[in-house]
Amino acid sequence: MTRHQQPDSAAATALARVRGQAPEIRANVRRLAAFANVHSCPTAAVAFAARIDTNRVLAGTSMEMPFGQSPFAIGRGVAFEALLRRHGHAELRRVLTLGLDTDFTFAAIENLREGYPPNRTGLRMRATVTQTRMAEIAGGPAEPVVLDGAVLEADIGGLPAFFEADEMAIGVGGQIIVGENKSWPVVDGKPTDEDALGAALDQAATYVLLGRHTLQRSGVDPSCMSDSVVLVTPRNTGLAPSLHRQDVASRIRRIQRLLSAVPDVQETAAATPASVTFGVVADTARPESVRLDAFRDVTDVLGRVYEPASCLTSCGFAWACRQRLFADADPAVVGGAVARALPGVASLSRVAELGQGAPASPVEAPAAVPVARAGRLYDELAAVPPDTQRRTA
Amino acid sequence: MSTALEAYFAARIYSEGQALRRTTLRHVHLADPPLAIAMWRLGGERFRAAAVAWGPLDGPFQLAVPGEPRNRDLYFAALEPFAIDLCARLRRAAVSKVARQRGSVTEHIPADALQLVVPNKSTVSALGLLGRYLAYLSDRGGVAPHPALIEAGKHLRFYARNARVPGQSLLIPLDRLVADHWATLLSPFEQANLAALDAQIEPPSGAHPFEASAAAEAAARIGPEPTEDVDRRTQALLADFNAARGASTDPAITEPLTGPLREHYRGLVEPVWQLMGRVVTRERHLPAAPSVHRRFESDREAFGRHVDWVVTQGGYYRTTDTPRQAAITLRRLEDTLARYEADQAVEDPAMMIPHLLDGDAIRGTVASLTETKVVVKVRAVARAVIAVDSPDPVTLPAGKLLWWTATASDQPWEVQSVQPNGAGSRVVMMLTAKPTAERLPVVGDVITLSTLCTGQTPFWLMPPEIAPWTHRPATPVPVPDPIDAGDSEQPAAPVDAAAAEDPGRYT
């Protein structure tokens, strides 16, 4: 079993150069799970590998996307965590005991966030400890164990990196179950926020995926890590916790597929010219037009892949990319499905002409015929003149 | 969805700078005026409305602001006027009834129903959760909550659940209404923002719809879930409010103190209210499709049953469906959706376009109409045969059943043959029923036939009363503990993102 090599220093240098002075952010499992949604975009992959905080790069420009949460939501999350931890994790023990049918009264609850330097060395140390502890837990100690604050190593886009996890690893009878705490309530057995549930399950599935690789590196059977994860959430109003198990096997497979298809970041980074950097884009001292032009240039070199739903929920560059697509008259601005229906046609303006019956070239014809037909039918059947369509008076 | 049509829309909107209507008719009933509701929650608190605005959409809104919505007394005191008003309007709407004949049975259903409109689909689920909470309130310290709160909760739950029914018009999320009737450059995900939709349709003069909606996305605050900036302000005002009132929940003391919070939320609701009004007025301009009346009648029927059960009999609904109920509901929803899609396409030529593009429908000129004799069982019967010339190629197999839009609730035509005819096709079809005058088109007319029919759905067997063992949960569903058990807990202190170490982990 090969140990992870040190990241290629040339790639690391290239990535640092691409990042420039742009704001940095720590990598963690949650962001990795979100990145999986946009994995095929080379800009997103490089930004992720270079640990660029895409939410902040465009701060002060009109392309800055709102992010951030209500203080009440954060406060609720903080309070929920505190509740679970109070008095030596009394509530956590209670809810795990009830939910997993095992006595957690004497379980060892370890937090790997405490006592390590908050830098790369600290991360590496935590990763080593995580690996050791997980192997021990899989060996089936007598008492259940909860491991919090783990750091997992993974190879994304050819580049190894450390990922901190919010999730817990719960060791019960030789099995490791991933547990996640979320402060949105579950009512009548159903979560009150489908989108948040999906994101939480994706996070947990990513943890399982990374955890299994960690186990493999220690020579332990990865199936020790369970396919079903645990969600600890409040029930009804208030913060009283309850536990729900959820199978995430298909999510694990999906995320594995996505992450293995990430473009090779080392090559991309190494091949970018020295002038290509996000530093200018993030430089709040420069005028907006210069910054946005720099964004266009950097992402032109790296390459952009835009899909509205994934990008708008996972990447802080989405508005800027969308603006770029509009300026380029790129059909992808309304989504991949439409763009894929138009092979051979160069731009939306050309599609508009074809829709009005412009003669199609041989390569445009397959896409043009249905669009021209749509245009004819619309003119024939939806005959409401444009100027009266919008009357509100 | 037809990608060719979507591509056409996107390209044309891009180059002409104008959004386009998808329909020539309105497919949903719009009351005049509907009762609009807009709400803002406290961030992360799924049961706590920090502000509820409501009222007939053609007038000013009333605003309920509890101050500290996590305090039960203040919360209920503020919601009571809303609940009382909602119940009163609902009961009023259910009072007058009309008779409806169904075979030999005469039923009485409400002549009208209270229609609610909200800015977006998230508000629908927010109201549903609020209803779940209010409908099952328990007594606290011997004090029973106002009965209007509980009744309003049941109503809200009913409306939110009923909102799943395709084509229903009792509770209309306006983002859905607009997206269904307009084509814009917004992807489905982006269409959840009503301000962005409205900006694409009516951008400020000179602006391209794309730019107008991007600006609207950046500026609009719609709710129910507050953004960080909205709640930072709420946090400051709420801290002042709580400090000023001490521990008092006496309305005489707390009411006057809610002023700043009321102003804060009034400023947020006002643009949303205007937006909703604009949107509804615009959509009301289109004439209603014929089947709107029938669907609204179903809505009124459901409304009447609900009012009967909840108001007259004081009943509750189960909090979760039994497997049998779930199966029936799912089947009903599927059937309703199929019927709704058929109605829209048959009644509205613009809605038929995706079907024409996808090959499920044909449109062309009737080239000939002849009668022939066919042997059915043992008798020879008259059958009509038409040939329709379509300018576009048709790829349907012989034997396919198609309904003429004018007789979509009646019997279909069966495809006999499809032959190339110039650039298009000639389709020969035979009517599968007696050729009476109303069933026959006129030679030379342009007609549309499709696989969609609006007749009665075939009778289907109801699932058995006792669910088979495969569909029974292993352990019986536990009785839910009181939804409001957590009301007495100390509310969590707000934490600003700047102060939290890793705020993203609390999503």
Place this chain on the structure above:
Amino acid sequence: MSIAHRIVDAIAAGDRDEALRLTRELDLVLTDTPVSADTAPSFTARPAVVPMTHPPAPARSARQVVAGALAEIGVACRAKVVTEYAEARFGQRVESRTLAALRRDERRAWEKSSARPTYIVPALEGRYFQPVRGLLTLSDWPLERRLLGPWSERADHLAATAQLARQLAWLSERDTAVAERLAPVVADMAASIPGALDGPGLDTARVEGAAQAELGPLTARDEPWRRDAAARARSQLPGEQQLWGATIGVVAEGDA
């Protein structure tokens, strides 16, 4: 037939007055509130030729101009024709120096595997699949359109001329400024086609007719040749070479 159905028929027939009358009737039945005249539906006949409005996009990059022009021409084409068409069509000039740099950049961009849907690639001759320097194609075209056989260059020239003539005819009704710029380009291309330029002025129908007439018999030979060549290329060449062409191995010094 119900009122509602009659409304739909009236709308379809463009009979405004009847539809209005029926709408009012139906509204009375449904809601007891009469429709007022100014909220009535409006109808038009099928719109006449809509003048083309120019989309809001600012100047495109040279790459976009070249790729857009190639897509509209649709066959392998000389760089000169592409840039002339582009200048007429989009009003943007692409210098030959720019074009040369563009071709280098395209190759480099592809090698870094940036995820563009299409690249500007050279046409390939159909026997040894060597890149043909002067002729441009797009990477998302099927291989058949990017390979050249003994008849292909002429066939492509004829097809391009016919396509541009059709474009010109369409544009003449909608954008006379562009049409005026495009006409000389078409005339140039038509110069070598017998019968295309007979008679006064530029008759796009005549140009198209003449081009198609000569193209017919050529295509009968060219298409099967291209299909065969494409089949061979697919079986012999890896993906990269199917786009950029095969490279004949350099024979080292001293090899036999």
